[in-house]
Amino acid sequence: MGKRQDIVAIAEDLFYRQGFGQTPFTDLAGAVGISRGNFYHHFKTKDDILAEVVTLRLEKSRSMIAGWEAQSADPADRICAYIRILLANQELIENFGCPLGSFANEMAKAQHPMTAGARQLFDLFHGWLAQQFTDMAAARPEYLAMRVLQFSQGAATMSNTYRDRNFISEEVARMCEWVRRQDRREE
Amino acid sequence: MGKRQDIVAIAEDLFYRQGFGQTPFTDLAGAVGISRGNFYHHFKTKDDILAEVVTLRLEKSRSMIAGWEAQSADPADRICAYIRILLANQELIENFGCPLGSFANEMAKAQHPMTAGARQLFDLFHGWLAQQFTDMAAARPEYLAMRVLQFSQGAATMSNTYRDRNFISEEVARMCEWVRRQDRREE
DNA sequence: GAACCACTAGGACAATTGTCCTAGTGGTTC
DNA sequence: GAACCACTAGGACAATTGTCCTAGTGGTTC
Numbered sequence: 001m002g003k004r005q006d007i008v009a010i011a012e013d014l015f016y017r018q019g020f021g022q023t024p025f026t027d028l029a030g031a032v033g034i035s036r037g038n039f040y041h042h043f044k045t046k047d048d049i050l051a052e053v054v055t056l057r058l059e060k061s062r063s064m065i066a067g068w069e070a071q072s073a074d075p076a077d078r079i080c081a082y083i084r085i086l087l088a089n090q091e092l093i094e095n096f097g098c099p100l101g102s103f104a105n106e107m108a109k110a111q112h113p114m115t116a117g118a119r120q121l122f123d124l125f126h127g128w129l130a131q132q133f134t135d136m137a138a139a140r141p142e143y144l145a146m147r148v149l150q151f152s153q154g155a156a157t158m159s160n161t162y163r164d165r166n167f168i169s170e171e172v173a174r175m176c177e178w179v180r181r182q183d184r185r186e187e
Numbered sequence: 188m189g190k191r192q193d194i195v196a197i198a199e200d201l202f203y204r205q206g207f208g209q210t211p212f213t214d215l216a217g218a219v220g221i222s223r224g225n226f227y228h229h230f231k232t233k234d235d236i237l238a239e240v241v242t243l244r245l246e247k248s249r250s251m252i253a254g255w256e257a258q259s260a261d262p263a264d265r266i267c268a269y270i271r272i273l274l275a276n277q278e279l280i281e282n283f284g285c286p287l288g289s290f291a292n293e294m295a296k297a298q299h300p301m302t303a304g305a306r307q308l309f310d311l312f313h314g315w316l317a318q319q320f321t322d323m324a325a326a327r328p329e330y331l332a333m334r335v336l337q338f339s340q341g342a343a344t345m346s347n348t349y350r351d352r353n354f355i356s357e358e359v360a361r362m363c364e365w366v367r368r369q370d371r372r373e374e
Numbered sequence: 375g376a377a378c379c380a381c382t383a384g385g386a387c388a389a390t391t392g393t394c395c396t397a398g399t400g401g402t403t404c
Numbered sequence: 405g406a407a408c409c410a411c412t413a414g415g416a417c418a419a420t421t422g423t424c425c426t427a428g429t430g431g432t433t434c
Contacts, residue, residue, distance in 0.1 A: 003381075019296050021209050024421060035383050040423065042381090097292040101344045105284040105292070108347055109206050122348050146345060146354055154341025157288045158333060160295055161309050167333055190411075211391060222413050227393065229411090375434105382429075391420070399412075404405105 004042050007032050008052045015053055016092075016099050019106050047114070054117035057099070061121060065128050075132035076183055079148060080176040082129065086155050086168055094163045098156035100125075125149065137184040144182055151175050191229050194219050195239045203279075203286050206293050207237055234301070241304035244286070248308060252315050262319035263370055266335060267363040269316065273342050273355055281350045285343035287312075312336065324371040331369055338362050 010031045014023045025046070029036045043049050068081040086093065096102065104118035126145050133141035151171075159168050197218045201210045212233070216223040230236050255268040273280065283289065291305035313332050320328030338358075346355050 017296065019293070022297060037384065038382060046422065096296055102292050102296070104348050105289050105344070106206070109204065109283055110209060119348060150341035150345045150358070153344035154337035157292070157340035157344070158337045161291050161306060167330070171337070224414065225412060233392065
């Protein structure tokens, strides 16, 4: 049992690395260890697998967020934890880009219904970041949350293109300082 | 005559909108108006078309740059012209993302040799931006050029995901002001 | 041990893909 | 008008793709 979950977990990884449209069932079959035609016992279509992959990503994102919340009560620290994904997942991002950004773009280009799912993922982080800025008593928390997303998307693309680790480290540090400067609480 | 160039021009557009891997010859044939098998009179492989598409993009980018240089002698103005692509091509970016960033990411995921071509495109803008910052007597012109690229990549992804024109306008304005603040010349 | 179950392999299918090949056509050059 | 040219349509090909189907297998439940 759990085969279905295995498939989704492996598909999540492969779709990230190769793109959804560039990942045929042959690859999935090889990685999961079942035959190609057999996927249809578990899923109705390839799009159904994608839908569950997005659900899995949402769950994983929620538990990442829960982890950051558990690790610090300070909203600025929490936002920095988000920013530091750029370092924690550096090698993956260098090779395949940001999972959110590249997925959203692929869905948009394909005019795929799951474009909405990609946006949900962004919304999840955006909402949470905005909440942290609110807790910092910052003006325009939603705008600032957009700024953080924008930064991490840009940095991920630079990382993917140039693989310049010094630059990324500097930017992560700079952005974390910027976040702290948004704190308007009496401290 | 010129048929070859027609094909490359149409392929450039389609590859941008749909992605290279998701654009079959059927689509190309429909758009160009010749039969599918007939492409092989003009090109040896699909990859050969891509190579010429990249060359075309490089040429187009160079003439955009030449246009900005002709329009203003002030380096800050010139950099702002680059940043304002986000507004000039807003609708395209909302629908398909940044041509540079999305292309680079697709090539990286496919581990396609043309990853190098994608990077050449980035290098072209990076080099030119760095030159503008040098002309402004700014410290660390190459770093600042990276910052501009990073910003426009992030903003393009936000535009592609959220299509929030107010946000993009504000960010373009903010970034242009930031550019001007890097000016260290005696004025 | 019969009935059921979740799961499997792998053949088959039509559609699509990149590519190759043949047989043209229509204009220019001598 | 013969020779050449750039270009064309479209059939054919093998490989690949997503999907469907059939015939199982191996374990659990009564």
